[in-house]
Amino acid sequence: xxAPNSQSPSVRTHFKTPEGRYKLxxxxxxxxxxxxxxxxxxxxQVTLAHLKDKPPQTPSTSSSSSSSxxxxxxxSAARLLGTGNGGSRLNFGGGNGFSGRLTGGGKSTxxxxxxxxxxxGPLASSYDGEGTFLIFNVGDALFVSDYVSQDKDPIxxxxxxxxxxxxxxxxxxxxxxxxxxxxxxxxxxxxxxxxQQLQDSGKKLVGALHYNKDGAIxxxxxxxxxxxxxxxxxxxxxxxxxxxxxxxxxxxGSGDVPFPPVKDQAQFxxxxxxxxxxxxxxxxxxxxxxxxxxxxxxxxxxxATVGRDGYLRVFDYAKEQLxxxxxxxxxxxxxxxxxxxxxxxxxxxxxxxxxxxxMEDQRVxxxxxxxxxxxxAVAFDAHWIAPPSDExxxxxxxxxxxxxxxxxxxxxxxxxxxxxxxxxxxxxTLSGSPAFREGGALSGxxxxxxxxxxxxxxxxxxxxxxxxxxxxxxVHAEPLSSLIFTKDAxxxxxxxxxxxxxxxxxxxxxxxRNSDTADASSKEKQPPVKSGLSQFKQ
Amino acid sequence: xVMGSSGSKLxxxxxDQFPEGERYFGLENFGNTCYCNSVLQALYFCVPFRDQxxxxxxxxxxxxxxDDNLLTCLSELFTQINSQKKKTGVIAPKxxxxxxxxxxxxxxxxxxxxxHEFLNxxxxxxxxxxxxxxxxxxxxxxxxxxxDKLANGTANGIAxxxxxxxxxxxxxxxxxxxxxNETRCLRCETITAxxxxxxxxxxxxxxxxxxxxxxxxxxxxETLNAEDKFFCDKCCSLQEAQKxxxxxxxxxxxxxxxxxxxxxxxxxxxxKLSYRVVFPLELKLCNTTDDAPGSEAEYSLFAVVVHVGxxxxxxxxxSLVKSHNHWLFFDDENVEIxxxxxxxxxxxxxxxxxxxxxHGYILFYESLEQKH
Numbered sequence: 079x080x081a082p083n084s085q086s087p088s089v090r091t092h093f094k095t096p097e098g099r100y101k102l103x104x105x106x107x108x109x110x111x112x113x114x115x116x117x118x119x120x121x122x123q124v125t126l127a128h129l130k131d132k133p134p135q136t137p138s139t140s141s142s143s144s145s146s147x148x149x150x151x152x153x154s155a156a157r158l159l160g161t162g163n164g165g166s167r168l169n170f171g172g173g174n175g176f177s178g179r180l181t182g183g184g185k186s187t188x189x190x191x192x193x194x195x196x197x198x199g200p201l202a203s204s205y206d207g208e209g210t211f212l213i214f215n216v217g218d219a220l221f222v223s224d225y226v227s228q229d230k231d232p233i234x235x236x237x238x239x240x241x242x243x244x245x246x247x248x249x250x251x252x253x254x255x256x257x258x259x260x261x262x263x264x265x266x267x268x269x270x271x272x273x274q275q276l277q278d279s280g281k282k283l284v285g286a287l288h289y290n291k292d293g294a295i296x297x298x299x300x301x302x303x304x305x306x307x308x309x310x311x312x313x314x315x316x317x318x319x320x321x322x323x324x325x326x327x328x329x330x331g332s333g334d335v336p337f338p339p340v341k342d343q344a345q346f347x348x349x350x351x352x353x354x355x356x357x358x359x360x361x362x363x364x365x366x367x368x369x370x371x372x373x374x375x376x377x378x379x380x381x382a383t384v385g386r387d388g389y390l391r392v393f394d395y396a397k398e399q400l401x402x403x404x405x406x407x408x409x410x411x412x413x414x415x416x417x418x419x420x421x422x423x424x425x426x427x428x429x430x431x432x433x434x435x436x437m438e439d440q441r442v443x444x445x446x447x448x449x450x451x452x453x454x455a456v457a458f459d460a461h462w463i464a465p466p467s468d469e470x471x472x473x474x475x476x477x478x479x480x481x482x483x484x485x486x487x488x489x490x491x492x493x494x495x496x497x498x499x500x501x502x503x504x505x506x507t508l509s510g511s512p513a514f515r516e517g518g519a520l521s522g523x524x525x526x527x528x529x530x531x532x533x534x535x536x537x538x539x540x541x542x543x544x545x546x547x548x549x550x551x552x553v554h555a556e557p558l559s560s561l562i563f564t565k566d567a568x569x570x571x572x573x574x575x576x577x578x579x580x581x582x583x584x585x586x587x588x589x590x591r592n593s594d595t596a597d598a599s600s601k602e603k604q605p606p607v608k609s610g611l612s613q614f615k616q
Numbered sequence: 617x618v619m620g621s622s623g624s625k626l627x628x629x630x631x632d633q634f635p636e637g638e639r640y641f642g643l644e645n646f647g648n649t650c651y652c653n654s655v656l657q658a659l660y661f662c663v664p665f666r667d668q669x670x671x672x673x674x675x676x677x678x679x680x681x682x683d684d685n686l687l688t689c690l691s692e693l694f695t696q697i698n699s700q701k702k703k704t705g706v707i708a709p710k711x712x713x714x715x716x717x718x719x720x721x722x723x724x725x726x727x728x729x730x731x732h733e734f735l736n737x738x739x740x741x742x743x744x745x746x747x748x749x750x751x752x753x754x755x756x757x758x759x760x761x762x763x764d765k766l767a768n769g770t771a772n773g774i775a776x777x778x779x780x781x782x783x784x785x786x787x788x789x790x791x792x793x794x795x796x797n798e799t800r801c802l803r804c805e806t807i808t809a810x811x812x813x814x815x816x817x818x819x820x821x822x823x824x825x826x827x828x829x830x831x832x833x834x835x836x837x838e839t840l841n842a843e844d845k846f847f848c849d850k851c852c853s854l855q856e857a858q859k860x861x862x863x864x865x866x867x868x869x870x871x872x873x874x875x876x877x878x879x880x881x882x883x884x885x886x887x888k889l890s891y892r893v894v895f896p897l898e899l900k901l902c903n904t905t906d907d908a909p910g911s912e913a914e915y916s917l918f919a920v921v922v923h924v925g926x927x928x929x930x931x932x933x934x935s936l937v938k939s940h941n942h943w944l945f946f947d948d949e950n951v952e953i954x955x956x957x958x959x960x961x962x963x964x965x966x967x968x969x970x971x972x973x974x975h976g977y978i979l980f981y982e983s984l985e986q987k988h
Binding site: 388407408409410428429430449450451452483484485538539540555556557573 | 822824825826828829892894896897898899900906911912914966
């Protein structure tokens with residue numbers, strides 16, 4: 079599984095796994111005239127956005143109601159699409175009808191005869207129906223590509239002056255209004271409607287709300303943005319100075335700074351905006367040093383953060399308290415991801431490792447060793463189905479993946495016992511090593527179940543079970559930066575802004591029937607995946 | 617001492633954050649002496665190393681020694697920097713460079729030199745001088761073990777006068793680590809281990825790798841077979857064997873040399889490998905023997921000597937140094953404050969021909985372990 083040892087190893091167009099061969103289906107890239115990657119100013123991230131069919135047109139009112147409704151008020155469905163672009167205060171329409179009045183380009187609003195669907199059918203140019211899109215940043219631009227189309231070129235380019243888009247995310251559950259978030263290297267943040275961008279022919283963001291304008295609230299770069307799940311339009315932005323802000327998309331970004339300076343840079347603290355007009359509404363100072371990625375647990379109860387100081391921190395979002403946390407082996411943590419059942423958190427970082435943190439056990443349950451450089455992105459494969467096992471279903475196998483700056487994609491299988499016996503329910507210490515309490519500013523009150531969380535120190539190498547990958551391959555020529563699992567494929571992206579889509583093995587493509595496998599051993603039927611926790615040879 | 621314009625900028629940038637007693641001085645270049653300047657800056661900001669040299673200088677002042685060697689020249693230079701009235705400026709390390717050139721004809725030309733070769737030469741020279749000093753001081757009372765009066769850290773110079781222990785100088789205490797070479801005969805499974813000391817580690821590098829991965833490769837298992845068979849004492853014959861080198865005793869200061877200059881046979885000359893090799897600001901060694909004390913020790917990066925240029929012969933060296941938690945960029949006379957994130961721009965290039973030719977070449981890590 080080691081990659082070939084040459085300076086320019088051949089990059090394969092397929093890779094083998096226990097479940098079969100993944101084949102390179104198609105690629106997405108950007109016009110080469112767009113500037114090249116320059117020293118990590120902005121590394122390409124990929125967001126997958128599945129636009130649902132538009133809800134039926136509601137009678138649109140012609141009044142231009144103010145968009146700054148009450149605090150946290152949900153927006154009514156009928157609003158007008160505004161004209162013009164940019165600006166920090168705009169009346170905008172959601173995905174609904176705009177009765178023929180459009181910005182710029184003047185495309186007619188023909189309702190597509192059939193929804194675009196994922197698999198076939200031409201892409202209707204009006205983008206009224208559903209569709210799946212890839213959003214990725216390169217340099218000072220944000221590109222949108224059609225996921226299904228084999229065409230390499232993007233269908234939309236959004237240009238940003240003065241700063242580079244560096245983080246973005248899409249809210250598939252947004253009922254109306256804005257569903258796209260974009261964070262920039264200048265610290266500025268925009269929320270916008272993806273559909274509206276697709277329907278506009280220009281190269282600038284339209285109908286967007288602008289937050290932290292000119293870095294007035296926080297001048298440091300945005301590092302990660304996330305919608306609050308089921309959150310009625312609330313979203314969270316992380317910055318390179320260790321601060322995280324909670325915003326409400328239904329309010330304008332306010333110009334004044336609503337928070338007092340952070341008293342103790344080393345302590346976790348939460349400050350709420352005094353005025354109801356403020357947006358952001360709260361600031362969480364997490365730690366000293368950059369927060370590199372944030373991720374909500376699927377149910378929205380927990381917010382995980384990882385950063386420069388090497389700590390994974392899991393916060394109870396509603397209680398605004400640290401639930402638990404753990405240290406990297408060494409170095410900064412660069413990425414984190416939740417398992418679909420919310421039981422595990424993956425982290426990857428500068429120690430070349432992928433760590434699996436168990437929320438129930440409150441400890442690191444496995445270390446993935448296999449990358450030859452820093453781990454840039456981690457993700458669970460929610461669509462992977464474990465092969466049938468002879469066992470009576472006592473164990474659950476999780477499949478996850480990681481991509482690194484070594485240009486490799488690694489896939490892992492982790493088998494966990496169904497009946498988990500937690501070592502310590504209340505988040506105690508690890509094997510006698512000292513733990514310390516974090517969040518001195520927080521009250522030490524017991525709410526009956528769990529005390530304020532503890533940050534566990536770095537694990538001792540000998541004490542953590544090691545996990546070996548089931549697959550390791552160089553999939554790009556450049557360091558990798560992004561990884562997404564979809565129902566039918568794996569998406570990987572590299573620093574230079576190239577995205578590859580790898581189709582999952584088809585039904586008949588099991589290793590036993592695969593005629594062009596080189597080694598004889600794979601011709602035998604693969605044993606069902608059982609214990610993925612093997613002692614990796616030192 | 618001319619106050620460069622970068623000096624005043626630096627003072628302004630730090631303001632009252634300027635560390636008490638610290639001096640940030642650039643070094644004048646006398647014609648391709650950047651290989652020397654960059655290493656000197658890294659060593660000056662190696663606090664235990666600097667302290668020893670300052671101590672040595674203050675001791676020899678009193679004794680009226682007129683010895684002119686690399687140790688005295690270096691401690692003189694460091695004292696000169698340390699005792700400047702101004703906080704920033706430029707110093708011309710004339711005497712030191714003259715001494716270097718006198719000592720080693722390799723450095724006599726005005727050609728470009730290799731910074732790692734210079735570091736290696738300097739540390740070994742210092743060890744030689746300190747060993748000689750230690751032996752000289754204990755000679756008159758041979759046969760007796762007496763506590764070394766010289767406070768330069770040498771210990772147990774001669775024991776019993778019969779089997780002299782190797783002198784452990786303060787250079788060793790700071791930079792020396794121990795490797796254990798294990799060779800396992802594949803026939804009888806006997807493992808032969810041989811220890812070897814080192815003052816720095818030279819690592820082969822690969823494209824798109826990390827320093828951790830390079831360290832792992834350094835300690836990877838090599839198979840000895842075909843013409844390279846191993847003579848097993850137990851089997852009394854040549855046998856196939858497996859060999860590997862692991863760190864038995866990690867050093868206090870870990871100096872890692874990235875082997876960026878490779879001899880390419882087809883070209884008949886050296887070529888610079890611009891590979892992107894990432895290195896973290898904190899590090900733990902992955903290639904220690906299981907029972908190595910302090911194998912979980914965490915290291916903190918405090919200096920990087922950077923090679924600038926596309927080839928081995930037309931290059932320049934600069935250094936990045938961490939002092940009191942802020943990073944500084946030293947380019948001969950120029951000194952600038954930089955953000956920690958700038959260190960990452962010196963990892964290397966993913967492409968063969970790139971505009972970026974500034975690559976990390978020697979990394980200096982300091983152990984955070986308290987026992988030292």
